Amino acid sequence: MMGGDERYGALVLGIGNVLWADEGFGVRCIEHLLAHWQLPDAVLAMDGGTQGLYLLPYVQQADRLLVFDAVDFGDRPGTLRVAVGDEVPRFLGAHKMSLHQAGFQEVLFAAEMTNAFPRAVVLVGVQPAELEDYGGSLTPAVKAQVPVAVESGLAWLRRWGFHPTPRTLPDAPLPFDPALALVPYEAGRPSPDAACRFGDERFLGFAMRRG
Template sequence: MNSKRILVLGIGNLLWADEGFGVRCVEALNAGWEFPPQVELMDGGTQGLYLLPYVQEADCLLVFDAVDYGDAPGNLREVVGDQVPRFMGAKKMSLHQTGFQEVLMAAELTGKLPAELVLIGVQPEELEDYGGSLRDIVKAQMAPALDIAFSWLERWGAPARVRQGKAASLTDAALAIEVYEGERPSASQAYRLGDARFLNLEEA
C-alpha cells in the first residue's frame, strides 16, 4: 500500500476574478473525482501560515494558483521542486502569495518541506474585478491543469477515479462556481472596481 501523504492545495481569492483559479481547480477535482485516502484536497484560500501544519505533514505537495510570470494571459506553467518557492514569489499579486512563500520557507526551516513539490500556475488576465469570476482564457486552462495534476497523482501512486455521487463541498456552498456566477450582479448593475461614490472626486 502506498503510504505517501499527498496534499493537493488550491490557493487564491475567489472574489478577485482570476485570483480564484487555484481554488476553482481543486473544487473541480473534488466535484468530479475520488482519490485514495492518503490524498487530501484543500481549499487553501488566503490562509497563509495557517496552512503550515498541513504542508509539514505532506510527503508530496501539488499547488494550483494564479501566478504573475509576466507571460501572456492564460499561459499555463508546471513548476517542479526547488523552483516552486522562487516562482511563488516571482511577482507578488496579493498577500496570499507572500504568505504561502513563507509557509514553504517555514516548512523547510523545520525540516518538514514535502519531498516533492509541484506548482501548476496560470498567468491571470484580470485581478481587479471584485466579485468577478475567472476570465474565459483562464477558465479554459482548468482542464489542462487538472490533466497535469492527474499525471502527478498517478506517478505518486494515487490515481483518480470518476466520482460516483455528489461530493461534500470544499468551499462555502454560496461560493460554488455555478452559484457564484449565476447569482452575482453583472458589472453594469454593480460597479466592481470600487464604489463609484467614493471614486468620483468631482463635487455634485
C-alpha cells in the same frame, strides 16, 4: 479533514481568492477536481484560500505537495505552466500579485526550516488576465485552463503512486460554502453596470461616511 500528527501521502492545495476574478483559479481547480474525481484516502485536497501560515501544519504533514494557483509568470494570459521543486518558491516570489503568495512563500520557508518540507513540490499555475474585478469570476482564457490544470495535477498524483478514480456519485463534497461554487456564484452576479467592481461597497460607504 486530517490533523494533529497524522501524515498523508499528498496534499493538494488550491490557493487564492474567488472574489477577485482570476485570483480564484487555484480554488476553482480544487472544486473541479473534487467534482469529477474520488481521491484516495492518503490524498487530502484543500481550499487553501488566503490562509497563509495557517496552512503550515498541513504542509509539514505532507510527503508530497501539489499546488494550484494564479501566478504572474510574465506569459500571455491563460498560459499554463508547471513548476517543480526549487522553482516553486522562486516563481511565487518573482512577481507577487497578492498577499497570499507572500504568505505561502513563508509557509514553504517555515516547513524547510523545521525539517518538515515535503519530499516533492509541484505548482500548476496559470497566467491571470484580470485580478481587479471584485465579485467577478474567472476570465474565459483562465477558466478554460481549469480542467487542463487538473489533468496535469492528476498526472503528478499518478506519478507519485496515487490513483484517483472517476467520481460516480452526483454530490461531491465541496471544501467551501456551496454558495461560492462556480455555477451559483456566476449566476448570482449582478451586471457589471450594477456591481461595485473595486471593493466591498458596504465598507467603502462606511469609510466615506467617516471621512
